[in-house]
Amino acid sequence: YICCKMLVLIWAALLFSANSATGRASKSVTAEAGLCAVIPCSFTHPDTFKPKHAIWFECGLTCSYVIRSIFSSNNQNVLARYKKRVALLDSDWAMTKNCSIIINDLTEQDTGSYMFRVTDGRSGLTYNFETKVNVTALSQKPTVTSPQLTEGQQTTLTCTAPGHCSGSPPEIIWKWRGTGETSSHVVSNTSTETVVSQKYSSTLTFTPSAKHHGIKVACWVSFLSRFTTEETVTLVLIAPFFMFALRGKIHAVFIGSNGMGSEGEALTLTCSADSHPPSLITWMKLHSEEYLQNGTETATLVIPNVTAEHSGQYICTARHLNTTLTASASVTVMCEYMAPICLDNCNIYGIWHVPQFNSLFKLYLRHTEAFRMFPFDWTCRFRTIRNRVM
Incomplete structure (x- = not known):
């Protein structure tokens, strides 16, 4: 009897091990209002379990994936305020076991705890880890880049909104103000908005003149028409x-x-x-x-x-x-003229080294008769020219 009981316990332990499931996610994530939060997540499951649907749900007073879902891969029972705001980062999540999500267009209401569940269409596994999301006030500023400004040469300023999110595009407005002047919006047709790699930016193209020197240009960014931030630069004009x-x-x-x-x-x-x-x-x-x-x-x-x-x-x-x-x-x-060894009476004439023309001219005057008597070639460093009698 004791032997049989031990066999049953061992079989039960092996069965439990074969059907075990684990998951892992960040314990807390902090993000700013208007931007987005990414919750890293991974999971495992028994070999007999075939993942079909992924569900993320929030935990308020209760944690219920039935009535408090923020995301479902089959789009069922998702709370209205989370629809189209939450997405899995990996479309092949069932194969890669990557359950990471992004929550876009954050507001203070999104502060709270979240849990993950996966189902095979009939039954499901709920992973008992919780991730706390803290939504703080928007503090990040846009980035404004400006090349050197030269009077009369067209230039382009670029303003990039904070965040790497794929949610609602922000509103980007350029304003500039001179000394003692009030802010004024830049004409809209000078600004264009693009999204590249989940980055939103706006460009302002104009031709600087002397009146632009010292002007303050502000890039104002608004998310969800509620959360705003701006950055200001002062134009410094370099005249040619x-x-x-x-x-x-x-x-x-x-x-x-x-x-x-x-x-x-x-x-x-x-x-x-x-x-x-x-x-x-x-x-x-x-x-x-x-x-x-x-x-x-x-x-x-x-x-x-x-x-x-x-x-x-x-x-x-x-x-x-x-x-x-x-x-x-x-x-x-x-030329630095040199006379080769003379043909006769070398003790008198020897070798002359004349570095400059004036010295050569005087030498000609002093030794005119000698040159007439002993004509020979004069060497200009590595070149040879015929002796001239002045």
Whole structure:
């Protein structure tokens, strides 16, 4: 008898385990009026149980899924004030066992506890966890984004309502007020509303002028015509400006817009424009149509190993809005002349190294007869030119 009784108890325990069901949800959720609340939820069920209908119901004085349902997947017995406001987040909830819901268009009345139940069409399982939803006053503000404002250039302000909800679209109104002026609504046809990824936003497009500087622009958002919030920004207008500069150097030899450098050195020319909006800068050589360098705000032309052929005038052009300015840099590259070892009487003539033209000119005057007597080639660094008699 005792043996049989123990077998019955073991069988009952195994049967209970095979038909056990568990569920899990957040104990409490806090959300703001006019927005939405998401209740995360998951559940399990016995293998023999086939979920068919999901039911969420509220708990007041009593918890009854018959008379206090806020959501039912078969749309039966749902309280009128919750219809079209509550939805499962996962349409394939029976397979994924995801019973999470979203409650949109929250009001203070939605504060309370909620429970979940699932049925197979004939019987059902009620999960004994409760989730408390606390609805607080609306405190979140809309987000207003504004690019840099430039006089005469069309711009767009964007106002994004708070929340990531899929409920009733909020009303979004733009208002602006100058110094000492009362608020005025922006003309409605300058504002458009869109919903992207459950975000509601409105844009305001206009062309700033000097009168807009310092004006306060407010974005006013209303949910359910009851819960309102707003954000205000002050417009700061940046007038177009344009300052043009030209800098150049060949190491320490070529400085400023005019100067001389020697072959083999590096040429660096920098042209810049401090402007708003940014300017387009280009470098070209005079009588050439080839762009040597270009950039925005600054363009630096670098020639690492100059030769005499790089001498000439270089033109920098800066284009800003409807204004075009040019500056030029005159580059003179001088040869560093060297005389090879002379053919005769080397102790007298030796090797001459003349870094600048004026020195070479004087040398010619001093040694004219010698050059006539000993004509030879003079080397300009790595290039060779024929000796000239002055």
